[in-house]
Amino acid sequence: MSDHHEVAVVRWPGADPAAADGLTGLLAAYHLRTQAEKGEAVSDVAALPDRYRAEVLDPRTAFAGDTVLVALSGRSAVGCLVVTAPAGGRCEVKRLWTDPAFRGRGIAAGLVGAALAHAAHSGADTVRLTVWRWRAAAIALYERLGFTVAESWDERERLVCMERAV
Template structure:
């Protein structure tokens, strides 16, 4: 499978289909993260309120952000959120997720490419992100894209903060 088969839709912008699959991708992301943190929950209802609200209504939860959803054909296979942080003069990448069934096909790279192109085109300054230290594959991917570990802005245990120049 090659990158050209991956379609990345952005909203606001190109409106994805009515059921863009984003809620399901966010649910999988949050459920996996909680399990990896050692506090697995049996379903979305067991997640913290802030995560349930993202899943229930992603358009409202990320109204001030740019959301990228990757598709292979009609199937949503990955997502990423780019939030603008004007007070800090930068932007932040959140919720990068690829459905495990579709990993290894360049989806995360396509999402990061699209996010960084959006940041550059809109003069959004440096880009930061945080990632759990056990997600070594994600950390390696971010490093390939020029991110480096930086001083933490979030003090949660085992969270790695990374930044990339604009």
């Protein structure tokens, strides 16, 4: 039985304090897990590289100009995604993360769907993203949602670049 219907995607920053409060924890989990997967594990947020620590400690400033989507289950933030402002007809999806206790419920797909709708409404014609090569489940999700592998625009070796039209 799926409780996908209990999850709402909201724009942040918005009037819902649960979205703002929960975002910090979701971003921290995302960055700590990513650092560990890259073989560069750190013990806490204070030890993250400056750029990532800034996102966790002050997401309003780090993502100023972008749209942050937060999935809520009741009053709990259970997923997040950042959509950059359109540039050159493209938006980029970043920081897709679902709380591991809530995976398998369609939250990530719902966030990506909301990001695609937002990008189209914002005038973008393409949405692109990068994903670490070892995140096979994420790559499979993106492929199911119509993304295809694209020529790399990022110098980091272990990233897969993907895009799709909106």
